[in-house]
Amino acid sequence: xxxxxxxxxxxxxxxxxxxxxxxxxxxxxxxxxxxxxxxxxxxxxxxxxxxxxxxxxxxxxxxxxxxxxxxxxxxxxxxxxxxxxxxxxxxxxxxxxxxxxxxxxxxx
Amino acid sequence: xxxxxxxxxxxxxxxxxxxxxxxxxxxxxxxxxxxxxxxxxxxxxxxxxxxxxxxxxxxxxxxxxxxxxxxxxxxxxxxxxxxxxxxxxxxxxxxxxxxxxxxxxxxxxxxxxxxxxxxxxxxxx
Numbered sequence: 001x002x003x004x005x006x007x008x009x010x011x012x013x014x015x016x017x018x019x020x021x022x023x024x025x026x027x028x029x030x031x032x033x034x035x036x037x038x039x040x041x042x043x044x045x046x047x048x049x050x051x052x053x054x055x056x057x058x059x060x061x062x063x064x065x066x067x068x069x070x071x072x073x074x075x076x077x078x079x080x081x082x083x084x085x086x087x088x089x090x091x092x093x094x095x096x097x098x099x100x101x102x103x104x105x106x107x108x
Numbered sequence: 109x110x111x112x113x114x115x116x117x118x119x120x121x122x123x124x125x126x127x128x129x130x131x132x133x134x135x136x137x138x139x140x141x142x143x144x145x146x147x148x149x150x151x152x153x154x155x156x157x158x159x160x161x162x163x164x165x166x167x168x169x170x171x172x173x174x175x176x177x178x179x180x181x182x183x184x185x186x187x188x189x190x191x192x193x194x195x196x197x198x199x200x201x202x203x204x205x206x207x208x209x210x211x212x213x214x215x216x217x218x219x220x221x222x223x224x225x226x227x228x229x230x231x232x233x
Contacts, residue, residue, distance in 0.1 A: 029215065030215060030217060031211070031215075031217055033217070033218075033219040033220075035154070035220070037154075042203055042223040042224065042225050042226050043146075043154065043203070043220070043223055044223065045219060045220060045221050048208075048210065048217075048219035048221070049210045049211060049217060049219065054221055086153065086154050088154075088156075088218075088219070088220075089217065090217070096169065096170060097156050097159075097167075097218055098156065099146075099153060099154040099155065099156060100153075101153050102153040102154070
């Protein structure tokens with residue numbers, strides 16, 4: 001099991017806002033990066049370090065941290081956002097790097 | 109445009125050693141960044157295997173550390189993964205990625221900003 005906990009599945013209506021969370025003790029001290037993986041494709045980076053977006057990532061994707069929770073928010077979800085999302089950060093010891101278990105986002 | 113491409117055998121026998129290479133194009137590995145391997149068993153989530161710097165310094169996932177060796181060949185702009193004593197549990201899609209360090213040293217974080225397409229490795233006799 002991962003030290004970063006994500007809800008296995010979340011759904012959102014087209015055009016609505018959805019937040020995907022990642023919980024872990026390490027997140028009180030460290031930020032997380034977020035990855036999108038569409039079916040049959042490699043993961044791709046969508047958010048890293050204090051809400052930075054790589055070039056080409058739409059500004060409807062945003063990230064935040066509060067307490068032991070990192071969050072990825074999609075404001076105005078689109079059909080192409082239907083994918084798995086993974087968080088990545090340090091574990092509770094601070095010495096190792098781990099992925100969350102992943103969240104399957106369904107856009108209805 | 110930075111691109112990464114994994115290569116290696118798609119089928120490995122149990123107890124043997126899995127060997128993969130990642131070829132980097134569009135970026136010199138000597139210029140910075142770290143380089144990593146990640147895997148994904150069928151129908152499951154992502155697992156970090158390890159990270160290597162162009163100098164050769166490494167970080168390995170503790171659950172795999174006893175079986176993993178990563179190396180880098182900057183003359184070929186490649187880095188490699190060897191995983192020994194494989195079992196069926198090592199069957200997965202293996203990805204290589206460019207890894208960016210960010211943040212102050214005491215709170216250093218990594219992020220993977222460029223990924224290869226992945227290569228499927230099956231462990232079976």
